[in-house]
Amino acid sequence: MSLFFQLVIGHVFGDYVFQRQIMATSKSRHAEIYKTAGPRFPPWYYWLGSHALVHGGLVFFITGSLLFGVIETVLHALIDHLKCEHKIGVHTDQGLHILCKLGYVYFL
Numbered sequence: 001m002s003l004f005f006q007l008v009i010g011h012v013f014g015d016y017v018f019q020r021q022i023m024a025t026s027k028s029r030h031a032e033i034y035k036t037a038g039p040r041f042p043p044w045y046y047w048l049g050s051h052a053l054v055h056g057g058l059v060f061f062i063t064g065s066l067l068f069g070v071i072e073t074v075l076h077a078l079i080d081h082l083k084c085e086h087k088i089g090v091h092t093d094q095g096l097h098i099l100c101k102l103g104y105v106y107f108l
Helices: 004-016 021-026 044-063 066-084 090-108
Strands: none
Touching: 004 044, 004 090, 021 044, 044 066, 066 090
16 A cells, blocks of 8 residues: 555656646647747657656656556556547546556556
8 A cells, every 4th residue: 555655646746746837738739839839849749758757767766667667658658648639538547547556556
């Protein structure tokens, strides 16, 4: 239970402490900023990938498992992309992230 709590707190840090407003809005290819941003502004997949890597790094540091860190990076990017594409809502997004954490605890 302690590991699960650490992973959830890590997720909160990844989504609300380490993610700045520019990253939160720019990780969607539909973001308003892309209508006016110049060619030097980083593309949406840069922001989404960076955000997912933060989460993967947090899972790695908490669990000590590089495999779970990589899995988290991929799954977090996929889940957030689905949210950005309006395929799932914010509650489903967060629920899927928590299910991932439960999976890591189960397999550890």
